[in-house]
Amino acid sequence: MREYELSPSLLSADFGYVMRDVESITPYCKFLHLDVMDGHYVPNLTIGVPVIKSIRKHSDLILDTHLMITNPEEFIEPFAEAGSDYITFHVECTNEPFELIKRIRDLGKKAGISIHPDTPAEAIYPFLEKGAVDLILVMSVRPGFGGQSYIPESTARIADYRKRLDENGSEAILSVDGGINVKTIKEAAGAGAKLLVAGSAVFGKENPGLAAKELYELIGVTF
Numbered sequence: 001m002r003e004y005e006l007s008p009s010l011l012s013a014d015f016g017y018v019m020r021d022v023e024s025i026t027p028y029c030k031f032l033h034l035d036v037m038d039g040h041y042v043p044n045l046t047i048g049v050p051v052i053k054s055i056r057k058h059s060d061l062i063l064d065t066h067l068m069i070t071n072p073e074e075f076i077e078p079f080a081e082a083g084s085d086y087i088t089f090h091v092e093c094t095n096e097p098f099e100l101i102k103r104i105r106d107l108g109k110k111a112g113i114s115i116h117p118d119t120p121a122e123a124i125y126p127f128l129e130k131g132a133v134d135l136i137l138v139m140s141v142r143p144g145f146g147g148q149s150y151i152p153e154s155t156a157r158i159a160d161y162r163k164r165l166d167e168n169g170s171e172a173i174l175s176v177d178g179g180i181n182v183k184t185i186k187e188a189a190g191a192g193a194k195l196l197v198a199g200s201a202v203f204g205k206e207n208p209g210l211a212a213k214e215l216y217e218l219i220g221v222t223f
C-alpha cells in the first residue's frame with residue numbers, strides 16, 4: 001500500500017459496462033469498493049454476492065466489500081466465498097462484532113468495522129486497539145446513496161481515530177467513505193484517513209481512470 005490509496009466505489013459505475021469501468025481504474029488503483037445494501041439498514045438496494053463473484057473472476061483488484069445490511073452474521077461466508085478481500089460490517093448492525101471479526105479472519109479475509117455518522121464516535125473505540133480489526137471505515141455521509149456531501153464533522157472524527165490508532169500501535173487501515181472528491185480529499189487525508197473511498201468522483205466521471213489519477217495526485221501520489 002502507498003501512503004494513501006483510493007477505493008473507488010462501484011456504486012457510481014455504469015452497471016451495463018461494469019468491467020469497462022473497472023478496467024479504466026485498474027492502471028492506477030489497487031482497491032475496489034463494493035457497496036452492499038439491503039433496503040433495511042439503508043433505504044436502498046444495490047449489488048450482492050453474484051455481482052462480486054463475477055467481478056472477482058475478471059479482476060485482481062483488492063475487493064473492499066462494505067456491507068450495509070442488518071444481519072451481517074448471515075452473510076459472512078457467502079461474501080468471503082464470492083472473493084471479497086476485505087469484509088466490512090456496521091457496528092450498528094450486530095451484537096457480536098468481535099465474533100464476526102473472528103469469523104471473517106478465520107475465512108482468511110480482512111475484517112473491517114464501519115460507523116454511521118450519527119453514532120457516537122466512542123462506539124468503535126474498542127476496535128482501535130492493536131490487532132482488533134484490519135480496517136476502520138468512517139462514514140462521512142449517511143449511508144445509502146452515492147453523490148452526497150461530505151459531513152464536515154467527519155474530519156475531527158478521523159483525526160481522533162488516527163491519534164488513537166497510532167497511540168495503540170494499531171496497523172488497521174483508516175478509511176473514509178462519502179463525499180470524497182477533488183474538494184474534500186485533502187482534508188480527509190490530512191486528518192489521517194489512508195484509504196479514501198470515492199464513488200461519484202471516480203465512476204461518475206467520463207473517464208474514471210483519469211479521475212482516479214487526479215484524485216491521487218491531489219494527495220501526493222504520482223504516476
Ligand code: DX5
Pocket residue numbers: 009010011012033035066141142143144145146147148177178179180197198199200201
Ligand atoms: C454510500 C456508500 C458509498 C458511496 C460513496 O452509502 O457507502 O461507498 O458509493 O459515494 P460518493 O463517493 O459519491 O459519496
Ligand code: ZN
Pocket residue numbers: 009033034035066177197
Ligand atoms: Zn461504501
